[in-house]
Amino acid sequence: MASDIRGSMNIQPIAYFHSPFTSKFGIPKQSGLVKDIEGSIVFEPEYRSPDALRGLDRYDFLWLIWAFSANPHGATSPLVRPPLLGGNTKMGVFATRSPFRPNPIGLSSVRLQRIEWNTDNGPVIHVLGADLMDGTPIYDIKPYVTKVDCHVEARSGFVDDNSINRLTVVIPPSIANSLPQEKLNTLVQVLELDPRPQYQNDPQKVYGMPFESHDIRFSVSPDSILTVIEIVPLHN
Numbered sequence: 001m002a003s004d005i006r007g008s009m010n011i012q013p014i015a016y017f018h019s020p021f022t023s024k025f026g027i028p029k030q031s032g033l034v035k036d037i038e039g040s041i042v043f044e045p046e047y048r049s050p051d052a053l054r055g056l057d058r059y060d061f062l063w064l065i066w067a068f069s070a071n072p073h074g075a076t077s078p079l080v081r082p083p084l085l086g087g088n089t090k091m092g093v094f095a096t097r098s099p100f101r102p103n104p105i106g107l108s109s110v111r112l113q114r115i116e117w118n119t120d121n122g123p124v125i126h127v128l129g130a131d132l133m134d135g136t137p138i139y140d141i142k143p144y145v146t147k148v149d150c151h152v153e154a155r156s157g158f159v160d161d162n163s164i165n166r167l168t169v170v171i172p173p174s175i176a177n178s179l180p181q182e183k184l185n186t187l188v189q190v191l192e193l194d195p196r197p198q199y200q201n202d203p204q205k206v207y208g209m210p211f212e213s214h215d216i217r218f219s220v221s222p223d224s225i226l227t228v229i230e231i232v233p234l235h236n
Helices: 158-163 181-192
Strands: 016-017 038-043 059-065 105-116 124-128 135-142 168-170 209-210 212-220 225-233
Touching: 059 124, 158 181, 168 181, 181 225
Parallel strands: 168 225
Antiparallel strands: 016 038, 016 135, 038 124, 059 105, 059 135, 105 124, 209 212, 212 225
């Protein structure tokens, strides 16, 4: 039933996202920062028609509209503290991509890797570079159109003035063989972005991050070197 345009809109997930991240910890803060992260989109039964995806495989990128489903806190202030600014500077919520929004809706641009047309779950879309947690509800999918979606000369606010700092990642060879090489390469790119909360900078602390069904345990030295201490399989 159509909703009154003046009122709230009742929307339901059309699909759910499958990701190597089973918690928010470690997920890149924007899509495309780690280009090789693999993810897949599995549709709900009523949307598993190949006709709904007809022509989609002619695009290289997609827009995903999704829910911040793992964020238990709604917007409580018109101001937020962007991590890129160190977590200390306040900006208007609508000038940021903070998850703490009046409506907890996310928008991500991802690369279309392939469409698996015939599975037990209907067509499955495989993508690269997403910043979504495993189990994230997807509300809509739209194709990325270069002629209208790409604005090369556009300003990007405080993002233009603040570079993304990356850590040096060290994984001892005896630990590195816990993951296949392609997964290890992706893990290094994720860890380079410093998954720690902005307010934590304790060189003695050992952090744990779930990734690809493993617990990645690491510490970070004062000179910005992240050392992986253990890679331990997670047991369900």
